[in-house]
Amino acid sequence: MLAEISKNTFLYASQNKALNKAAKKWGLRFGASHVVAGMTIESAIKKVKHLNEKGLVCTLDHLGEFVSSKEEALEATDYNVKTLESIARAGVNSNLSVKMTQLGLDISRDFCVANMRKILDTAKKTNNFVRIDMEDYSHCQITLDILKELRETYDNVGTVIQSYLYRAEQDVKDLNGIPLRLVKGAYKESPDVAYQDKKDIDENYLRIIKEHLLSGSYTAIASHDHNIIAKVKEFAKDQNIPNNQFEFQMLYGFRTDMQLNLVREGYKMRVYVPFGDDWFGYFMRRLAERPQNVAFALKGLFSK
Ligand code: FAD
Structure with missing residues (x-):
């Protein structure tokens, strides 16, 4: 209670x-x-270097969401472009995660897509990959529509599917072939659209992980749940799914021992490294x- x-x-x-x-x-x-890697790109890159030295790969996230002015969204776009350039310049192993509402999705769809294209052009130039984080349910369909539109031009972009949503299994089927990060889901959603019970969410999580792995698509399993991770390892072994078809992901500062154990066992382990002054909502x-x-x-x- x-x-x-x-x-x-x-x-x-x-x-x-x-x-x-x-x-x-x-x-x-x-x-x-403990969970945010500083306020600036420089401090975040330093943390990424340190994590790379331990065998962990990263995804950087310049924190920010639900932006309501064009000015702020353009600033965030520039910051994401700069982050990709800094990754390339520093030679660190990290891709980028972005949120559509940080790039102006709530202002205008076309404006947001144009901003996303600037980021993806830089990612293409610097040979990198961009993951569109999934936000609350009200942005789910539009995020998937934009992803599909962007995939017509760019192959270096993917998104996230949340297993608490009833629609998750169908979305995973529809997005066959696109690299997906699979998560349980972090927002408060209504029982009209989302499972509320942990058992249902976990069952659906394993269902969509298996589905995406069996389709041969590259899969990121983003969870700190040791039970889920153990089951994924077992499933991959049983089904002869090679280690290079999937990766585990965890958040910066969470279960660091488990992160390193996965690296020692030969799995790819990516740390989600958030940074910037807009840290409150994430925290x-x-x-x-x-x-x-x-x-x-x-x-x-x-x-x-
Ligand atoms: P939980 O269900 O929270 O935990 C299961 C069990 O694992 C717990 O009962 C406990 O026994 C153990 N456990 C969990 N955490 C710890 C810990 N810190 N220390 C010790 N034991 C622990 N959500 C979105 O909605 N959109 C996104 O784009 C998104 N991106 C994400 C990216 C990454 C890399 C990660 C890791 C998560 C992301 N999430 C995202 C959040 C995700 O949806 C979940 O809310 C979050 O990961 C918590 O669920 P869980 O799977 O880690 O396990």
Whole structure:
């Protein structure tokens, strides 16, 4: 009961515009530096280098979402272009993750697509890949439509499917051949569109992972759940799915021992490395997911 209240509070805070705006001025607080790799590209690239040295590959995410002015969206687009250029210049092993609402999806679809094309052109030039993160349900269909449009020109773009959505299995079938990151889902969604029960979400998660792996498509399994990871390893072995057809992904600062163990076992392990001043919504969603994270958040509250 208490857990549910705190979960809802954090999820509500994650989408509160005033709090997100205010937090930009605060700098990383409440222990957010455990899970956010600094405020600048330079600090994030440094962290990526360090992770690469340990055998981990990365995806950088310049934090930001639900942008409502063209100016902000253009700034975010430039920042993403610069991030790709910095990755190439530093020679680090990282691709890029972006959110459509950061690039102006809520302002205009065409404007957002134009911004996305600038990013993908740079990714093409620097031989890199861009993942479109999946946001809340209200942006799901339009994100998939845009992905399909972009795939007509670019082969270096993929997206994310959330297993809590009833539609996930059909979406995975429709996107056969496109590299997908499969996740359980991080937003609060209505029972009209999403499973609410962990058991149902987990079952659907395994179902879509197996489906995408068996189709021969490249699959990223993004989860900190040891049970899911163990089942995926077992399934890949049983079905003779080669290690280079899939990768595991986890968030920066989470289950670092498990990340390194997967590398030692010969699996590709990608760390999602968020950075930037728009850290609040991301951090609140992480607190909502795992109440234990509140402990380090509270420590951070008093240490900074
Ligand atoms: P959970 O269901 O949260 O946990 C299952 C079990 O694993 C727990 O009960 C616990 O036993 C164990 N566990 C989990 N975390 C820990 C921990 N830190 N330490 C110890 N044990 C732990 N969501 C989206 O909606 N859109 C996206 O684009 C998106 N991208 C993502 C990218 C990456 C790389 C990752 C890792 C996640 C992403 N997510 C995204 C978030 C995702 O949807 C889930 O909300 C989040 O990963 C929590 O689910 P889980 O699978 O990790 O396991």
